[in-house]
Amino acid sequence: MSYRIPLIRPYINDRVKALVNEVLDSGYLTEGPVTTRFEQAVASYVHVNHALAFTSCTTGLETALRAIGVGSGDEVIVPDYTYPATAGAVKIVDAVPVIVDVDPETLLIDYRKMEEAITRNTKAVIPVSLFGNPLDFDRLRDVQDRFGVCIVEDAACALGSSFQNEKTGTLSDITVFSFHPRKFITTGEGGMVTTNNSNWAESMHRYKHFGMGRVTEREEVQFLSTGSNYKMSNILAAVGLAQMEAFEELLERRRSLAMRYLELLQGHPEVKIPRTTDKGFHSYQSFAVMVSERDKVMKQMREQGIEVQIGTYSLHQHPAFQGRGVRLRGQYSGSIRAFNETLVLPLYHTMTEEEQNEVVEKLIACVE
Numbered sequence: 001m002s003y004r005i006p007l008i009r010p011y012i013n014d015r016v017k018a019l020v021n022e023v024l025d026s027g028y029l030t031e032g033p034v035t036t037r038f039e040q041a042v043a044s045y046v047h048v049n050h051a052l053a054f055t056s057c058t059t060g061l062e063t064a065l066r067a068i069g070v071g072s073g074d075e076v077i078v079p080d081y082t083y084p085a086t087a088g089a090v091k092i093v094d095a096v097p098v099i100v101d102v103d104p105e106t107l108l109i110d111y112r113k114m115e116e117a118i119t120r121n122t123k124a125v126i127p128v129s130l131f132g133n134p135l136d137f138d139r140l141r142d143v144q145d146r147f148g149v150c151i152v153e154d155a156a157c158a159l160g161s162s163f164q165n166e167k168t169g170t171l172s173d174i175t176v177f178s179f180h181p182r183k184f185i186t187t188g189e190g191g192m193v194t195t196n197n198s199n200w201a202e203s204m205h206r207y208k209h210f211g212m213g214r215v216t217e218r219e220e221v222q223f224l225s226t227g228s229n230y231k232m233s234n235i236l237a238a239v240g241l242a243q244m245e246a247f248e249e250l251l252e253r254r255r256s257l258a259m260r261y262l263e264l265l266q267g268h269p270e271v272k273i274p275r276t277t278d279k280g281f282h283s284y285q286s287f288a289v290m291v292s293e294r295d296k297v298m299k300q301m302r303e304q305g306i307e308v309q310i311g312t313y314s315l316h317q318h319p320a321f322q323g324r325g326v327r328l329r330g331q332y333s334g335s336i337r338a339f340n341e342t343l344v345l346p347l348y349h350t351m352t353e354e355e356q357n358e359v360v361e362k363l364i365a366c367v368e
């Protein structure tokens with residue numbers, strides 16, 4: 001079904017098409033120089049030493065966990081309110097996801113519960129900067145200093161956000177972004193991993209290139225470790241590169257639309273807006289509100305041609321996360337409420353004020 005006002009419209013302009021055509025004309029379609037330029041554009045935007053393009057955020061998360069040595073039986077703490085791929089990546093490397101509740105105000109991992117879940121088997125935490133709301137690195141670094149766990153950030157939705165003027169992508173040990181079409185920079189499918197650690201970068205580079213290490217001039221493979229093929233083609237990278245060139249402009253437009261949503265909705269008794277992390281700069285990948293009777297509101301808005309969506313999933317409610325090999329902890333009241341009440345509103349750079357007014361009017365009519 002197509003909606004009059006969709007959730008998102010990807011940024012595909014003449015520059016994107018020209019760059020893709022250049023790649024097609026060149027005949028160099030696999031990972032290559034354009035992929036490198038895309039990686040450099042992301043690295044220089046977030047100010048990080050290494051950026052590696054992947055086929056998705058999920059394959060990036062898997063590779064990041066492998067690089068820091070997470071394996072069979074290790075525990076990795078993840079929030080309950082997230083996309084299943086966050087915990088799925090932990091399962092892929094045969095480790096145990098330990099699922100903790102989220103804060104009911106920010107919808108981000110509950111730092112206290114995260115700390116309480118740490119055991120001597122905990123190798124890493126994967127906090128999620130959900131919807132573009134940055135994580136609180138005062139809290140995370142404090143836990144890291146005291147317990148020595150690695151922070152692999154699932155920043156699928158958070159390119160462009162920052163905490164205390166440091167960009168998401170430099171704050172965690174390893175950060176992983178997604179370029180799925182719901183993100184405002186999209187390559188159709190794709191991901192990017194960033195880190196300042198050269199050893200991890202080298203290990204991740206090797207893993208995504210079949211595990212091949214040190215191929216000599218004579219094309220002799222000197223060793224093969226575990227690995228796969230998670231390369232991003234020049235074609236997809238061209239789409240991403242053209243969007244990175246316009247990134248500041250896209251982010252500014254998105255933020256100004258989000259501020260307008262805030263002005264129009266803040267204070268309405270039936271519409272609650274999740275809190276942005278203190279000292280954080282929200283990139284508003286998604287503009288989320290919380291309403292009671294969310295499913296009824298969602299259905300009514302969709303029927304009127306406005307594409308709205310649930311926020312994300314509450315993992316512990318799914319059979320996939322109830323069996324062996326997953327550790328559930330506590331009551332998850334924050335996540336249950338987030339799952340039941342969150343509604344994501346349309347937001348895209350070409351959205352007009354009239355479209356935005358209509359979304360707000362219809363939302364208010366549905367909740368009142």
Ligand SMILES: Cc1ncc(COP(=O)(O)O)c(C=O)c1O
Nearest residue numbers: 056057058083085156178179180
């Ligand atoms: C929080 C989160 N993590 C991971 C993913 C998976 O990303 P990808 O589709 O690029 O693998 C998503 C996808 O939307 C997501 O929202």
